[in-house]
Amino acid sequence: MKKFIYTFFVALILLVSGLNSISLAQSNGNSDPIPSMATGELVINEFMADNEVTILDPDGENEDWIELFNNGNAPINLSGYYMSDKLDEPNKWAFPDITIESHGYLIIWADEDVDQTGVHADFKLSKSGEAIILSDASLNMLDQIEFGAQSTDTTYGRFANGTGDFIQMLPTFNAENLNQLVGIQNIATQLACYPNPFINDVYFVSDGSKNFSQALVYNSPGQLVYSENLQEGTNRIELNNLEKGVYFLRLQTNDGAILTQQIVKQ
Numbered sequence: 001m002k003k004f005i006y007t008f009f010v011a012l013i014l015l016v017s018g019l020n021s022i023s024l025a026q027s028n029g030n031s032d033p034i035p036s037m038a039t040g041e042l043v044i045n046e047f048m049a050d051n052e053v054t055i056l057d058p059d060g061e062n063e064d065w066i067e068l069f070n071n072g073n074a075p076i077n078l079s080g081y082y083m084s085d086k087l088d089e090p091n092k093w094a095f096p097d098i099t100i101e102s103h104g105y106l107i108i109w110a111d112e113d114v115d116q117t118g119v120h121a122d123f124k125l126s127k128s129g130e131a132i133i134l135s136d137a138s139l140n141m142l143d144q145i146e147f148g149a150q151s152t153d154t155t156y157g158r159f160a161n162g163t164g165d166f167i168q169m170l171p172t173f174n175a176e177n178l179n180q181l182v183g184i185q186n187i188a189t190q191l192a193c194y195p196n197p198f199i200n201d202v203y204f205v206s207d208g209s210k211n212f213s214q215a216l217v218y219n220s221p222g223q224l225v226y227s228e229n230l231q232e233g234t235n236r237i238e239l240n241n242l243e244k245g246v247y248f249l250r251l252q253t254n255d256g257a258i259l260t261q262q263i264v265k266q
Contacts, residue, residue, distance in 0.1 A: 046157030
């Protein structure tokens with residue numbers, strides 16, 4: 001009798017477990033398990049909350065932007081994922097059906113212009129500081145950054161690219177965050193460039209009247225667009241061939257110091 005009762009309860013437990021499994025499979029629409037993304041594969045990589053002249057969106061407007069990076073070895077379809085600037089409303093904006101490739105980048109324009117060309121979120125970033133939250137389709141938080149007041153035409157980005165901490169940096173739009181353009185906090189006290197904005201020529205002087213040996217100019221995505229080895233005493237470069245926009249002048253002194261300053265071509 002005891003053996004019969006034991007067998008009966010075991011059969012009952014197996015039956016209930018089977019029914020629950022069928023129910024879960026039907027609710028997912030698929031009997032296969034839903035794969036979950038490993039922590040850190042999809043990250044907020046860089047953002048600009050006060051884009052005055054750095055880059056234009058596809059409609060020719062200077063808008064705030066957020067860059068995502070896929071650290072993983074496989075593409076990720078973002079359909080149904082969410083992004084928000086409100087910690088208490090993580091599902092504020094849902095991604096369209098778009099895929100970010102393995103080790104690829106995706107730019108989201110934070111401008112509320114959801115009908116424009118490209119990927120545009122239904123919120124803007126505040127240059128006085130707020131948050132950015134990235135969540136998957138089940139509202140599991142994948143990444144977030146809370147930030148304070150932002151400087152015009154500079155960004156906060158991860159260094160090392162895709163994995164490091166957020167630091168203030170020179171923008172590398174839709175490209176790898178590079179260490180050669182990182183670290184602008186103290187440049188104002190080390191290097192002065194004038195006129196700035198400029199039209200053709202840029203003059204420069206440093207604290208202590210250092211002599212410069214080399215001048216490099218990078219555009220916003222971090223590409224080298226000008227290079228010149230300087231003769232001793234030179235404090236001017238001609239940049240009349242550059243298009244209008246934001247650039248970053250990197251000067252090396254004779255004693256090996258590196259000074260960097262943001263300049264704007266009118």
